[in-house]
Amino acid sequence: MTEPMGITSPTDPDAVIHDAIATLRREGLRITVPRRQVIDVLARTDEHLTVEDLHERVQERTDGIHLATVYRTVETLVQRGLIDHIHLPHGATTYHLVVDRNASHCHAMCTDCDRIIDLPPDLLDGVAAEVLRQHGFELNSRHAALTGRCRDCRAG
Amino acid sequence: MTEPMGITSPTDPDAVIHDAIATLRREGLRITVPRRQVIDVLARTDEHLTVEDLHERVQERTDGIHLATVYRTVETLVQRGLIDHIHLPHGATTYHLVVDRNASHCHAMCTDCDRIIDLPPDLLDGVAAEVLRQHGFELNSRHAALTGRCRDCRAG
DNA sequence: CGCTTGATGCGAGGTTCTCGCATTACTTTC
DNA sequence: GAAAGTAATGCGAGAACCTCGCATCAAGCG
Known part of the structure; x- marks a missing residue:
């Protein structure tokens, strides 16, 4: 696996968000409004959200973010190991933030x-x-x- | 749990087909061409087939069977416990015949x-x-x- | 054989997700 | 702090998977 991520307080949204942003930056990815918003929403809930859910909540904050962008964003975040996705029977994939990378x-x-x-x-x-x-x-x-x-x- | 694996000849397609048809009849369901064909295809393979796969193979034998019918047929067969379905990540649900009802x-x-x-x-x-x-x-x-x-x- | 009604064929349409392309805006460099 | 380079977005078209209503057909019954 990878090197242990030193997460300070595991459930502090701000810290989690900061870490996630830092990871994106470290990987050479750009910090855009949609990415910030998706991370923010996921960091402040313990629910498992579908892309539709995410899009809805992101829209409430910043208008004009496209559904396709949310799809691409979660794909990116999954690839970097920042969020997990689980596939559900009879329904959409849901996403949630990875808090502790060693204990998903x-x-x-x-x-x-x-x-x-x-x-x-x-x-x-x-x-x-x-x-x-x-x-x-x-x-x-x-x-x-x-x-x-x-x-x-x-x-x- | 017990281990009743391989009592009779578990992979004899004809026997499996006969049993499945009998079950349908017992439940008051009609034995139609699409149902026969779907059961037949599933009984003669150990693959896990999508509805699309099933439709394709059924079409090769009897032309004119509609995709929607295959969907309804597998739904019926699942309800009666004759076939199993598994939901796969990134893809369609696949179906396969239940050979031993006690050991799916x-x-x-x-x-x-x-x-x-x-x-x-x-x-x-x-x-x-x-x-x-x-x-x-x-x-x-x-x-x-x-x-x-x-x-x-x-x-x- | 004819009746009853369950099952099918058909097409419209819903949901979830993907893709290409023009445009925007994040980051770097000066 | 502005310009440049390009990653990322917004947008719409459309693919993939699945559902539903309705007219028609045929399985199983007497």
């Missing part, structure tokens, strides 16, 4: 209520090791959006 | 070459139990399309 967590989605629950980062470690040994397949647990039924829907 | 397997997709590899049915059993206990979330490992990089792509 797993997700599960309820097929009844579409809610997303976060799971421990190490949940699939054992399985990953097993799959690597048996099948030579290197699991990326980040993208693994598991599915099932959540506590509430099972009860209801 | 897991899947992983290579993000480099888009290949799908089948994984043991019990791979996520431990994780599923853990998630259920800790989070009350009932995992459905059928839909869980894991992602990562396959042996070939890691080597290349």
Whole structure:
């Protein structure tokens, strides 16, 4: 992997934003209004947002930012490891900021209520090791959006 | 969980087709040409096919079957538990016949070459139990399309 | 064989996402 | 602080995947 990113206070939006901007700059990428806004929105929520969601919220702040730009922005941020994306059954891809690069967590989605629950980062470690040994397949647990039924829907 | 793998001859297409048709009939559903063809195609391959794939192959046999019909057919077959569908990142949903209803397997997709590899049915059993206990979330490992990089792509 | 109604064919259209191209604006250099 | 070079954006067209309503057809029944 890469060198440990010295994140000071993990949930302080301003610090996260500053780090993200610094990373972009370090990689030779330009700091544009759309990029600032997308990072800002993601840094100030713990929700998992679709591009549509992001576009909507970014629009509320700065008018005229095109949907295609948001798509390109999240693509860029994913490539640089600044945000994670998970693919959901029956729906769009959702995005969320990477706070700790060494502990990106797993997700599960309820097929009844579409809610997303976060799971421990190490949940699939054992399985990953097993799959690597048996099948030579290197699991990326980040993208693994598991599915099932959540506590509430099972009860209801 | 038990391990009832390979009781009769699990890969005999004709037997599988016969069973599937019988199930449809038992459920009061009509046995139509499109349904026959979709089941037939799926029974004679171990690939994971998209609706587009299915439509193409069905068309080669009987002309005039509409794409929308294939969509409706797979939906019906999924509902009756005759086929499984998995949602893939960056692509369409793929379908494959359920051979053993007690041991539907897991899947992983290579993000480099888009290949799908089948994984043991019990791979996520431990994780599923853990998630259920800790989070009350009932995992459905059928839909869980894991992602990562396959042996070939890691080597290349 | 004819009836009933579930299933299909068809096309319109929705949603999610991509792409090419002209224009804008971020960064660097002077 | 202005000009230059080019990365990034805004825009619209359109691809890919999927859904739906409705008229028609045919599977299964007696």
